[in-house]
Amino acid sequence: MSTQRADARRNYARILAVAEEEVAAHGANASLEQIARTAGVGSATVRRHFPTRRALLEAVFHERIEVLCARGRDLADAADTRAALLEWLSALTAYAASTRGLAAALIPEGAAGFDPQDVNTCAAQLSEAGRPLLLRAAKDGAVAPGMTIEDLITLVTGIVLATEHHPDPGTEAERLLGLAVAGVSPQR
Incomplete structure (x- = not known):
């Protein structure tokens, strides 16, 4: 169970870091799918952290x-x-x-x-x-x-x-x- 929480925290941090770069480059309409791909997670994972x-x-x-x-x-x-x-x-x-x-x-x-x-x-x-x-x-x-x-x-x-x-x-x-x-x- 704690492994999932650690993975979830790592995913959150990775998604957020990628999102910061994508928003800086493309503004508020940065592609959520591109953020997911670059972060190495699925779109559902992005949506789970950021609905x-x-x-x-x-x-x-x-x-x-x-x-x-x-x-x-x-x-x-x-x-x-x-x-x-x-x-x-x-x-x-x-x-x-x-x-x-x-x-x-x-x-x-x-x-x-x-x-x-x-x-x-x-x-x-x-x-x-x-x-x-x-x-x-x-x-x-x-x-x-x-x-x-x-x-x-x-x-x-x-x-x-x-x-x-x-x-x-x-x-x-x-x-x-x-x-x-x-x-x-x-x-x-």
Whole structure:
């Protein structure tokens, strides 16, 4: 029995390592069949460990999402609430623009071929991390009323998806975020 568990752990690690390479090379639509072949396992083994494409993407991006969440927690007590929120959004934009497939992992449930029953853990974690920043900025009047953290994550996702084929996606995404912020956050 423990041999199966050890084999399962090795398969999981091998599948995840191959998936990271395939997603980096081909984005969120990397072939699950190619991942299975390269990892030396069957498609059923991939599906057993990662029942959905989103589950695989979330595992691939887990560490990056954790870093972004930690950055949000670090900024939560910043004196300048507007600057803290914008710094976090900029970090999210930079990470997503430099990491092929991450923006697709943030697409809301039910969009772009993802099953609406498939919970988006990446987006939920980022929402939880960014919400306190937005609430503090809203309390200070630094953002437009009625804005949600989900709105901002969707905005960043859209910017990153729109710039992923640009010659310099990171710079272009940051530029577009700046344009959006000018319309999202009142000048002080």
